[in-house]
Structures are given as structure tokens and as C-alpha cells.
Amino acid sequence: MSAILEKYPRGPYYLGGFCYDGLYAYEVARQLIQQGYEIGLLALFETTNPSPSTNARVRFELGCKRMLIRLQYRAHQLYDVKFRDLAIDLRMFFQRQWWGTLPFLYSLKIASASNTLTPILYIAGSTYKPQPISCPTVLFRGNEWQIASAGDPYLGWRDLLKGKCKTFEVPGNHRGIFSEFNVTELAQKLQFALRNAGEHPLGR
Numbered sequence: 001m002s003a004i005l006e007k008y009p010r011g012p013y014y015l016g017g018f019c020y021d022g023l024y025a026y027e028v029a030r031q032l033i034q035q036g037y038e039i040g041l042l043a044l045f046e047t048t049n050p051s052p053s054t055n056a057r058v059r060f061e062l063g064c065k066r067m068l069i070r071l072q073y074r075a076h077q078l079y080d081v082k083f084r085d086l087a088i089d090l091r092m093f094f095q096r097q098w099w100g101t102l103p104f105l106y107s108l109k110i111a112s113a114s115n116t117l118t119p120i121l122y123i124a125g126s127t128y129k130p131q132p133i134s135c136p137t138v139l140f141r142g143n144e145w146q147i148a149s150a151g152d153p154y155l156g157w158r159d160l161l162k163g164k165c166k167t168f169e170v171p172g173n174h175r176g177i178f179s180e181f182n183v184t185e186l187a188q189k190l191q192f193a194l195r196n197a198g199e200h201p202l203g204r
Helices: 002-007 021-034 056-074 084-097 104-114 116-125 184-198
Strands: 013-018 039-045 138-141 165-170
Touching: 013 021, 021 039, 021 138, 039 184, 165 184
Parallel strands: 013 039, 039 138, 138 165
Antiparallel strands: none
């Protein structure tokens, strides 16, 4: 966050992130607001709340659904899949659910063994406990992964978003929303959100 303030000492700030990167954008927005800065818009692309409920049973069910999404996505991307990463995904999921969060040093050991940032992102994201924020927010979700929302267009964020908020369903799957076939519609809706964030309520 210090790098942002050094480059742009005054807001408003426009932040966004895809998947787990959306969590970092969310937390940066929260810290900026806490320090008195203005957020022009927070855009979350296919970012689900990692902690939508304090109920252990609900968390487990949501975790299973998210793992199913990841398995489905991997199945459709077999030409590019790294089975070592998939095995790590599964291992870390069940260890988190049944044995609790992995100790930090053991987590780093897994991450270093995988030669990828993916486990680190999962560890950081899955243990993140988001706090409520009040700023214009827009959520984007792909229409090819209906199970991702489990019927919730806010992807688990609704109770935490205290400012103006809008959700959009756009063509594509998790990553496919950015494909050349779908990105035009995504861009149009993002432009709409940017134009209206500071002027009119985006609605709920």
C-alpha cells in the first residue's frame, strides 16, 4: 500500500483484482479507507469471500463446492494442467478442513516444494478474514460456473459491503471472462460501473 501512496498520494483510488488477487485489492481498499483515503471503485472479478460464515458446516460445504469448481476447471484445461499443482490443491483443502490451518512453517515447506506461488496464494486467501468496508463496489461473475455463486450473486460478500454495490453476470467461465470473445461485454460493464460509481448509486 505504501507504494500506491508514494506514486499517487491523493485519491480517489480505483482498485480491482481477479480471483485471489481480489482479496488483496479488498484489503488494500480497507486499509486506505481506514487511513481516511477515498476509494473511487473496488472491482472484484470472480472473487469469492473465503470466510462467508462462522458456521463450520457452511464453511465446509462452500469449500467443497469451490473445490468442485476447481476440479471442473482443471478437467476442461487438461492440456495445460500441472497435476502436481492439482494434488497440492486437494491436499491443502482437506488438511484445512479437517486438521485446521496448516502451521506457517509447514505451509512454506509445501509452497517451496511446489516451485509455484499457487499454494502461498491459497494459504493467504483461505485464512483471510475480511472486515466490512464502505465504498463503491462492483462484482463480476462468469455465467458458465453457476455453482460458484451457489445462488448468491454477491459471492458471499453482501454482508460486508456497506457502500454502493452492483453485481454483473458476464459470459465465460472463471478465466474465460477475459477471453477475446467475452472481454468486450466485460469492459462495457466495467466502464458503466466506473462512470456511475461516484455519481449515482449502483444499486443492490
